[in-house]
Amino acid sequence: MxxxxxxxxxxxxxxxxxxxxxxxxxxxxxxxxxxxxxxxxxxxxxxxxxxxxxxxxxxxxxxxxxxxxxxxxxxxxxxxxxxxxxxxxxxxxxxxxxxxxxxxxxxxxxxxxxxxxxxxxxxxxxxxxxxxYSLGLTYNTQEIKEPPASWNDLWKPEYADAVTIPSPANSSGVPFLFFLHKIWNAPAGDFAPVFAKIKELKPALFFDSSGAASNAYQSGEAVIGAHFNVGAFDLIAKGLPIGFTVPKEGVWAxxxxxxxxxxxxxxxxxxxxxxxxxxxxxxxxxxxxxxxxxxxxxxxxxxxxxxxxxxGEKGSVENLYLLNWAEVNAKRAELVDTWNREIARK
Amino acid sequence: MTAPRTTLALLLFAPLAFFAAFFVAPMVVVALSSITADDGALTAAHYARILLDQYHWDVLWVTFRIALLTTLICMLVGFPLAWYLVRIVRWRAWRRACVILIIVPLFTSNIVRSFGWMVLLGRTGLVNQGLMGLGLTERPIRFLGTETGILIGLVYILVPFVVLTVGNALAKIDTAYEEASADLGVGPARTFWFVTLPLTLPGAVSGAIMVFALAVSAYVTPALLSGGQITVFSMLIFQQYSSVFDFHYGAALSITLLVLTLVLVTVAGRIGEGRKPA
Structure with missing residues (x-):
């Protein structure tokens, strides 16, 4: 004892x-x-x-x-x-x-x-x-020779089943909805047109984590979509055929x-x-x-x-679409809920 | 007589303290936050929001369906594998090698293994290349973003639990029972059905419960392999904690899943017990 x-x-x-x-x-x-x-x-x-x-x-x-x-x-x-x-x-x-x-x-x-x-x-x-850091347009340079000029290119039929954008579980998911709302000039406070358009998108996946996005571009599962500049250039540095571009509508950052x-x-x-x-x-x-x-x-x-x-190459902080976070945080729960019901189910 | 009691208390203190600090306390925090509003007042609103909404029941149904199918497939794959290891392999070194092969993947994180499946099951992945090479399909089959994809990932990760629990149960069975059955003129199929299977049932049930509980609560594998196009309950919980920051609603979702899972597991446990040989 x-x-x-x-x-x-x-x-x-x-x-x-x-x-x-x-x-x-x-x-x-x-x-x-x-x-x-x-x-x-x-x-x-x-x-x-x-x-x-x-x-x-x-x-x-x-x-x-x-x-x-x-x-x-x-x-x-x-x-x-x-x-x-x-x-x-x-x-x-x-x-x-x-x-x-x-x-x-x-x-x-x-x-x-x-x-x-x-x-x-x-x-x-x-x-x-x-x-x-920004969420720009990222693409596979073997499949797509010319840098895409617009976010609307994601809806082109040739990219069906090979597109990726963030899901609301990712920190960029809800802000990206605000960004789309802005570039499409949707009526103030009304996200129905944004969801209607995303419903038409033919995705490979909606990514939860930056790692999942990197993985999808790396394996060729996604040939075009959104990705963080930090993640995209990490892939490019590893010698993968990936391009990152700031299209004409700008990028969310x-x-x-x-x-x-x-x-x-x-x-x-x-x-x-x-x-x-x-x-x-x-x-x-x-x-x-x-x-x-x-x-x-x-x-x-x-x-x-x-x-x-x-x-991008010639831009500055003026080219970034920086959000009013108070607005985003106020609508966060509602947008996530709508996404779950409209998009994340078959 | 008091000395051993003090020893016992001392020995019990560490595990009890550990259990209280890392299991009971967080659980109480979650349970409390599920029944309170932002200002601390008691409310059942979060539960009402979940239980009165058909959407949540739809997601629960998807979650439990995937978990049940995972459990079923794991049993169908794991039982023969355990049988092979315990009854058929005669060479000890080979058996040991097989057990190591089954256990080693458990040392790698789920995230890495699910990423691996994302690559294998992709449009241009090895599985589709193989299927197209063999002429079984002309266009790549879509696995990612389907329940099939999630099932493949979960079964792969959870099969070892069945092999280990059923293997353990099989190894403990005295073969004299089976010999006796054969001596009494019963065929091998009926011997298996009436003698061996009931004796392995406790092991099989505990393996199945483990697999079911892990499949219901799995987050990483479904999140990655669903490609965000199928929602399981754990993903709703994660969303509330990680991007909506509504900890109360998130907590209520967690407790809902926990309670429903416990109910199902208890029922399954009862069934398993009921068939146990007296």
Whole structure:
């Protein structure tokens, strides 16, 4: 018996010893996404930050929605200082009251940021964009020689059963409906024409995840459709016969934004971190690694990278269709429900 | 006498704490959020919205139909496979190799395996190439975005559970029973039907319940292989949590699926028990 008691005590002590140094050490906790996104955030922002301040960055990996859920759960005693979340979720986080205003005094580089990337509400600046990405027209260059000029090409009979667009389970699904609504000049607030047209589409699949879209283009299951510029150029970099184009109607785009967490335990450092992300070096680095359109003024990228940015070769942030997320979030549940009933069943 | 009791309590504490923290607590959170509104007031509105809407019953029917067919096919494929491994293979190393072959895919994530099926079952995939090469079909058959495609993916992923549970049950049967049956002049088919099959039933039922529960709740495989053109219940739940952010409605959907599945599994369990030899 004593032996078991001893064992338990010993393991409890060992456990305590293992946890203690981690909590004593000063480290900045930053929430970001997984995969190549997280790698790029680390290389472009966290590493320079650590080099300049000597403070290590502890990543809290999760998608935007997961991060928001975490912030809501730890509202009273947050452990995360800074959080990356996408457009759309950013507005929800603001509404949930988990964000602290970002100030010019705390983050001087705000002055270098394009005005579109500074998000304000009554309480001040709640988010700042660190780079745009878009959902453009992606196609198989072996099957389609000329870059398609319009989104309406997806309905051409020769592409029957080989088209893909996002489903509402994807973060771009509902925004894409708004985008179609706009390019087709549908009556305000009425999505019936949009659904009627999607019903006529002959899809290979409606993709849930960016990975599923990549897979479909890679296997030839889809020869034309929508895809994120980040995913499409990843495929192109692997040598696959894929093209990405910004058609005449433009593209829907959104951005990855940084947020200061309310009552962040290390506010000073958190502000410094956001400031680091808004330097031309960090912004240019994210453009090179993830093809994110820079939100910082005066960033120059190589010609090779310029081609892969969300607005296409010659565009700028002006060519992007950026949504009013308050409108999208208000109609989200209704559109998902209509999609389920009208489109996602045989 | 108190000492062993303390030991027992100590030993039980860890698993109980684990169970409470990672199973009971999240379940309570979900159940509570399914019966509350945004302001915290109690409401049955989410359940009314689900149960009074024919659409949800249609999706439930699709979900349970796919799960039942998956279970049936898994039994039809898994039982002979288990029989082959336990009764026919004489060479130990080969049997071991077969078991490893059956278990190894379980070490790979569902996502990767479902992506694999997307490639195999695609218009230009290996399956269609083979069928067209053999002259069985002229145009590629559409598997993705059909219930057939989802069934193929689920059966592939869940068959090992049947092989393992039925194989275990078969291995435990004393062959003396079958010999006795033969001695009494009964043919092999009737021996199988009246002696062997009833003895494997408990194993088969537990395998079937496992497969059914996993098929009903499967998300990744149906989501990928349906190509967004067929909806199963788990996809509705995921949507509410991931893109609509209505956690209350999402929770009510989860509890609905859980309760209905439990009811069906209990009924199946009763049937299995009823036939158990006394």
């Amino acid at each position: 004593a032996r078991i008691h001893g064992l338990v005590t010993a393991s409890a002590l060992a456990l305590g010893a293992a946890i203690a140094p981690a909590s004593a050490q000063e480290a900045l906790h930053v929430a970001w996404y997984g995969g190549n996104w997280g790698d790029a955030f680390k290389a472009c922002v966290a590493d320079p930050f650590t080099k300049a301040t000597g403070v290590t960055v502890v990543p809290e990996v999760g998608t935007s929605t997961v991060t928001l859920a975490k912030l809501q759960q730890q509202k009273d005693a947050p452990t995360i200082d800074v959080a990356w979340m996408d457009g759309g979720v950013s507005e929800l986080a603001d509404a949930a009251g988990v964000l602290e205003p970002i100030t010019q005094a705390g983050v001087p580089n705000l002055a270098n940021t394009v005005p579109q990337a500074v998000y304000k509400d009554d309480g001040g600046i709640y988010a700042v964009g660190t780079g745009y 959104t951005d990855a934004r940084l947020h200061l967490v309310k009552n962040a335990p290390r506010k000073e450092l958190a502000q410094k971190f956001i400031d680091t992300a808004l330097t031309p070096e960090a912004s240019g680095c994210l453009a090179e690694k993830l093809f994110l359109g820079p939100s910082v003024k005066g960033v120059t990228v190589s010609a090779e990278t310029a081609r892969k940015l969300p607005w």
